[in-house]
Amino acid sequence: MTAPEPDGPAAASAPDARVLDHLNRVVADRKGADPATSYTAKLFAKGPNKIAQKVGEEATEVVIAAVAEGRDSVVTESADLLYHLSVLWAQTGVTPDEVWAELARRFGTSGLDEKASRTPG
Numbered sequence: 322m323t324a325p326e327p328d329g330p331a332a333a334s335a336p337d338a339r340v341l342d343h344l345n346r347v348v349a350d351r352k353g354a355d356p357a358t359s360y361t362a363k364l365f366a367k368g369p370n371k372i373a374q375k376v377g378e379e380a381t382e383v384v385i386a387a388v389a390e391g392r393d394s395v396v397t398e399s400a401d402l403l404y405h406l407s408v409l410w411a412q413t414g415v416t417p418d419e420v421w422a423e424l425a426r427r428f429g430t431s432g433l434d435e436k437a438s439r440t441p442g
């Protein structure tokens with residue numbers, strides 16, 4: 322039996338991390354699209370400061386959801402944050418693979434050890 326393509330059509334609706342790769346591609350494809358028909362293109366047209374501001378707002382909404390609204394809101398606000406972060410990556414020329422590689426590089430290094438290595442004394 323052939324394994325499903327990691328990047329094939331199923332990735333768009335797969336309820337797992339592949340959906341993030343698909344989202345990143347859709348977002349990157351919206352660069353240069355018509356702002357009248359695409360929210361993403363509208364954000365790109367507003368420029369880097371607006372995109373960064375939206376990431377900050379959505380991150381704050383995740384925090385509010387966690388402390389005051391409950392887990393369902395954390396899910397929806399996290400999705401908003403990841404979408405806007407994807408727009409920020411595309412706008413700054415960061416590829417998702419660079420972020421995945423940085424996360425992979427950190428496996429096996431305790432956060433406490435990493436913190437100690439840059440804390441004097």
Ligand SMILES: N=c1c2ncn([C@@H]3O[C@H](COP(=O)(O)OP(=O)(O)OP(=O)(O)O)[C@@H](O)[C@H]3O)c2ncn1[C@@H]1O[C@H](COP(=O)(O)O)[C@@H](O)[C@H]1O
Pocket residue numbers: 344347348351358359360361362375400401404
């Ligand atoms: N995942 C998302 C996604 N998540 C959130 N949003 C939009 O992000 C906006 C954030 O909500 P806000 O309440 O902050 O929006 P707002 O008040 O209009 O904010 P301002 O932009 O005015 O500051 C909403 O309009 C949401 O619809 C998204 N828009 C698009 N996507 C994905 O991007 C794809 C391409 O979308 P288009 O670019 O619109 O074709 C879609 O098919 C989706 O897969």
